[in-house]
Amino acid sequence: MPRMEHAFKVDLRGIIDLLSNHLYSDPSVFVRELLQNGVDAITARRARSGEFAPLIEARLLRGEGELPVLEFRDNGVGLTEGEVHEFLATIGRSSKRLDEARDTFLGQFGIGLLSCFMVSGEIELVTRSASGGPAVRWLAQADGTYTLEVLEESSPVEIGTTVRLRAREDTDFYFEYDELRGALENYGRILPYPVHVFGGEQYAHVNAAMPPWLAYAAGDTGKRDEVLAYAREELGVQALDAVPLRSEAGGLLGVALVLPHATQRSARQWHSVYLKRMLLGHDLSNLLPEWAFFVRCLLNVDGLHPTASRESFYEDDALKAAREALNAGLRGYIEELAAHDPKRLDALISLHHLPLKALATEDDDFFRLLAPQFSLETSTGRMKLGEYARRSPTLRMVTDLDQFRQIAQVASAYGHSVVNAVYTYDVPLLRAYARLFGHELEEVDAQTYALSLEDVATGGLEGVLARANAALEGLGCEVSVKRFEPAELPALLIVTSERRLLDDIEAAKDVSDDLFSEFLDDYAAEYEEVRVSRLHLNLGHGLVQDLLHVEDGAVFARLVQMMYVQAHLLGHHPLRAEELALLTGGLSDMMRWGLRATRLDTLN
Numbered sequence: 001m002p003r004m005e006h007a008f009k010v011d012l013r014g015i016i017d018l019l020s021n022h023l024y025s026d027p028s029v030f031v032r033e034l035l036q037n038g039v040d041a042i043t044a045r046r047a048r049s050g051e052f053a054p055l056i057e058a059r060l061l062r063g064e065g066e067l068p069v070l071e072f073r074d075n076g077v078g079l080t081e082g083e084v085h086e087f088l089a090t091i092g093r094s095s096k097r098l099d100e101a102r103d104t105f106l107g108q109f110g111i112g113l114l115s116c117f118m119v120s121g122e123i124e125l126v127t128r129s130a131s132g133g134p135a136v137r138w139l140a141q142a143d144g145t146y147t148l149e150v151l152e153e154s155s156p157v158e159i160g161t162t163v164r165l166r167a168r169e170d171t172d173f174y175f176e177y178d179e180l181r182g183a184l185e186n187y188g189r190i191l192p193y194p195v196h197v198f199g200g201e202q203y204a205h206v207n208a209a210m211p212p213w214l215a216y217a218a219g220d221t222g223k224r225d226e227v228l229a230y231a232r233e234e235l236g237v238q239a240l241d242a243v244p245l246r247s248e249a250g251g252l253l254g255v256a257l258v259l260p261h262a263t264q265r266s267a268r269q270w271h272s273v274y275l276k277r278m279l280l281g282h283d284l285s286n287l288l289p290e291w292a293f294f295v296r297c298l299l300n301v302d303g304l305h306p307t308a309s310r311e312s313f314y315e316d317d318a319l320k321a322a323r324e325a326l327n328a329g330l331r332g333y334i335e336e337l338a339a340h341d342p343k344r345l346d347a348l349i350s351l352h353h354l355p356l357k358a359l360a361t362e363d364d365d366f367f368r369l370l371a372p373q374f375s376l377e378t379s380t381g382r383m384k385l386g387e388y389a390r391r392s393p394t395l396r397m398v399t400d401l402d403q404f405r406q407i408a409q410v411a412s413a414y415g416h417s418v419v420n421a422v423y424t425y426d427v428p429l430l431r432a433y434a435r436l437f438g439h440e441l442e443e444v445d446a447q448t449y450a451l452s453l454e455d456v457a458t459g460g461l462e463g464v465l466a467r468a469n470a471a472l473e474g475l476g477c478e479v480s481v482k483r484f485e486p487a488e489l490p491a492l493l494i495v496t497s498e499r500r501l502l503d504d505i506e507a508a509k510d511v512s513d514d515l516f517s518e519f520l521d522d523y524a525a526e527y528e529e530v531r532v533s534r535l536h537l538n539l540g541h542g543l544v545q546d547l548l549h550v551e552d553g554a555v556f557a558r559l560v561q562m563m564y565v566q567a568h569l570l571g572h573h574p575l576r577a578e579e580l581a582l583l584t585g586g587l588s589d590m591m592r593w594g595l596r597a598t599r600l601d602t603l604n
């Protein structure tokens with residue numbers, strides 16, 4: 001079969017629908033696209049002559065009983081009749097991409113104007129070119145047809161372009177004055193050319209006051225207070241500090257506002273990113289280092305490239321270089337604090353320890369700088385890692401909260417301080433600290449300390465132990481007698497994690513259906529052998545010494561049971577129904593015995 005060459009056919013209506021309705025996440029971007037074309041047209045005209053006062057105006061008109069109309073005018077370079085055919089009416093063709101100075105323009109894809117079809121059934125554009133020639137009126141429909149009319153040479157159209165859009169029933173919301181002004185402010189508040197909006201009696205110059213952060217970022221450090229006030233009033237952020245960000249790569253200027261409260265990496269991160277002074281969006285995830293979730297940035301870049309939807313940056317070498325520069329800028333800020341303002345760094349670390357721990361675990365130099373200042377929970381109270389390591393050259397950590405609660409008291413009795421390393425980053429942090437500063441690191445658990453309890457000769461105590469075990473029958477606990485510090489602790493309960501798992505299984509069975517209960521039984525059977533907790537009675541404690549001599553079986557059993565419950569409470573072990581029953585029964589008995597003793601007293 002002969003091979004034939006064919007060309008793709010284009011369904012114009014489908015393409016227009018795709019580009020106008022499905023590329024952007026929000027219809028209000030038509031305002032951004034209009035602004036952008038106005039700005040680019042003025043930039044192009046300035047490159048040619050420079051002798052005019054740039055101006056962009058958005059005007060809302062509303063006739064009686066009619067849908068509102070938006071007239072959007074710029075006094076930029078305009079278009080000749082030929083250019084209208086070539087650029088405006090050819091989808092994907094852009095005068096800007098062909099221009100030598102293309103890097104000075106915002107647009108480049110040749111599709112932005114189509115976004116106006118999101119809010120209007122047709123686009124009317126009247127333009128007169130700065131290169132001369134008659135004015136032209138172009139009227140385009142969403143089905144891809146257009147008419148073009150060359151206006152009389154004498155018609156009063158000035159150099160520049162006016163786009164007219166009429167609202168549809170379902171889009172007149174975007175043509176309300178407040179909504180339009182809000183959108184213009186949102187996208188255009190730092191644009192370099194004046195932008196005005198009119199609607200009936202209302203009027204605003206949307207970029208009259210330039211936000212102070214651009215000047216601050218450019219080196220005017222005197223503006224720091226103004227930047228902080230701007231963050232407070234305009235953004236609702238009571239920033240602790242304003243860090244200027246500057247880089248040749250990506251032509252980047254901005255400010256990082258240090259948040260006044262701790263944040264999580266997963267929290268929504270809000271920034272404002274401008275490309276050549278036009279708002280691009282609020283997401284900086286492809287520019288900001290991952291660990292920098294304690295700042296919110298206001299950033300303008302001149303040298304990066306947007307994606308066609310203009311909602312993020314294109315991944316290229318320029319973006320990579322800008323990302324590195326931002327990373328270096330924020331690290332520089334922290335290094336600067338370490339060198340000149342350690343108190344401030346301390347405050348920053350205690351507030352934002354999570355992101356700074358993330359940074360430290362990425363880089364050994366930062367680790368040496370920051371790690372000694374990180375605060376940890378230890379069995380002897382909260383303290384800085386540096387101080388902990390000075391006091392305890394062997395770093396000891398527990399990675400399970402239950403275990404930490406169990407051994408906190410006993411460890412101190414051995415002169416040990418143990419770190420509660422259950423929080424994010426704690427384990428890698430301690431490992432890195434041990435490696436970089438030359439310390440031993442030991443992971444300890446309840447068993448480690450149980451083994452180091454001092455054994456006592458149990459000869460002669462067999463009877464007591466048997467009675468004590470009988471008192472705790474059915475609770476899965478075995479009693480032993482030891483001697484340990486602190487002497488004020490009558491009994492210590494060590495629960496293995498398997499035991500904890502069994503308790504959880506029991507609790508789950510209570511709320512499961514039969515089938516699931518059976519499965520849980522099978523599962524629990526695998527752990528049967530290790531189903532023990534141990535109650536170590538402390539022979540150093542007076543109450544335990546007395547217990548050995550109690551003859552009355554009921555009193556003896558109650559005493560053992562109450563020590564068992566007390567050890568639960570001291571070790572922060574959860575009480576099951578069994579322990580709660582013991583507690584209630586034990587307390588009633590004690591009260592009864594107490595009352596009986598007083599009555600006997602009064603009788604005597």
Ligand SMILES: Nc1ncnc2c1ncn2[C@@H]1O[C@H](COP(=O)(O)OP(=O)(O)OP(=O)(O)O)[C@@H](O)[C@H]1O
Nearest residue numbers: 037041087094095096107108109110111112113161
């Ligand atoms: N206000 C205007 N003044 C002068 N020319 C304009 C104006 N608006 C549009 N044009 C011309 O129409 C072309 C297409 O505009 P459109 O907004 O669709 O795309 P673009 O701005 O080139 O690129 P992008 O899709 O990235 O926005 C432009 O390249 C420009 O030549």
